[in-house]
Structures are given as C-alpha cells and as structure tokens.
Amino acid sequence: MMIGYARTSTIEQKASIEAQRESLRAIGCDRLYDEQISSVAPREALRAAMDYARDGDTLVVTKLDRLARTVRHLGEIVEELSEKNVGLRILDLGLDTTNATGKLMLNVLGSVAQFEREMMLERQREGIAKAKALGKYKGRKPTARLQKQEIVGLLSEGLTKKAVSERLGISERSVYRIANGAI
Structure with a gap:
C-alpha cells in the first residue's frame, strides 16, 4: 500500500x-x-x-x-x-x-x-543585520503597545482578556502582558 x-x-x-x-x-x-x-x-x-x-x-x-x-x-x-x-x-x-x-x-x-536551508537562514540573518545598520529594518510594528490605553480601558470596563484580544485583533498573551504591566 x-x-x-x-x-x-x-x-x-x-x-x-x-x-x-x-x-x-x-x-x-x-x-x-x-x-x-x-x-x-x-x-x-x-x-x-x-x-x-x-x-x-x-x-x-x-x-x-x-x-x-x-x-x-x-x-x-x-x-x-x-x-x-x-x-x-x-x-x-x-x-x-x-x-x-x-x-x-x-x-x-x-x-x-x-x-x-542553513545557507538561506545565514543570508537572511545577514540581510536583516545590514538593513538594521542602514535603519531600514525596524522589525514588526508593536501593535499591542500602540493599543495599550484602549486595552486598559476595555479591561477596566469589565471585558475579559480574551474578549479584549478578539475585539482588537491581538494575542491574548499581549493583553495579559499589558494587564500585568510587563509592557
């Protein structure tokens, strides 16, 4: 078979x-x-x-x-x-x-x-380092940090962390980090 x-x-x-x-x-x-x-x-x-x-x-x-x-x-x-x-x-x-x-x-x-695969990853790392040195690579935009005030506000209104994450389209883990003051 x-x-x-x-x-x-x-x-x-x-x-x-x-x-x-x-x-x-x-x-x-x-x-x-x-x-x-x-x-x-x-x-x-x-x-x-x-x-x-x-x-x-x-x-x-x-x-x-x-x-x-x-x-x-x-x-x-x-x-x-x-x-x-x-x-x-x-x-x-x-x-x-x-x-x-x-x-x-x-x-x-x-x-x-x-x-x-290892060569591809090495070239990728080199490209990212070069772009960072030129100021062209800033990484992923910190979406949860940008919404910190809104997250805190929704939590204070009584929404659950899961509901906040779903409403704002961010991870539940990010909501927990903001709620615990890690971000």
Missing part, C-alpha cells in the same frame, strides 16, 4: 497543499495524510501516517523538505520506517529507499537540503 503525506508550513499555502494531494493521488496513493503546520511543530498527520504504515507499505512525499527538517530528523524517520519494513519514496527526486542506492542517495540529498 502507498501512503501519501503532504504538508505546507502555513494555511495560506492552499495551492501547494492541493498540488501535493493531486500528485500523491495521481501515482496511486491508497491513503492520504496532510497538514498545514510548521516543520518544527508537532506533526500529528505525519505521526498518524507512520503509525498506519505496515510491513511492505511505502510512505510517499512529493518533496524532501515536506518530510524532514534536518538530516538527523530524516534519519530518525527513515530508521523508524525501516524497522517496520516500510519504504520511503520522494517523488521530485525519483528516490525510493527500498533499495541500497535509494538509501545512499537519500542521505546525500538530505545533507544537501540541510546545507541549503
């Missing part, structure tokens, strides 16, 4: 998740699991797909970065699948771990993918 797994980092990526689902259906995945969540958050659909997989099944993803965030994480996933005699197939790489060559290529490509 082929078990498909699709993931995007945000719920705004509707086209991407749908394209992944279509690709997985097109190759004949019998069962699909998908989620729209950051790779660093607990991924319940991935866990469910791996738990569902049985001896002789294959877990299928469209791209390597949809599955694992680091080489170590990839190794953990592959090891768990191997212990259950479940293969891994990555469509855009034409990679299948049911053979020795596929396993080798997966490790090499996983290392390259992690390197690319």
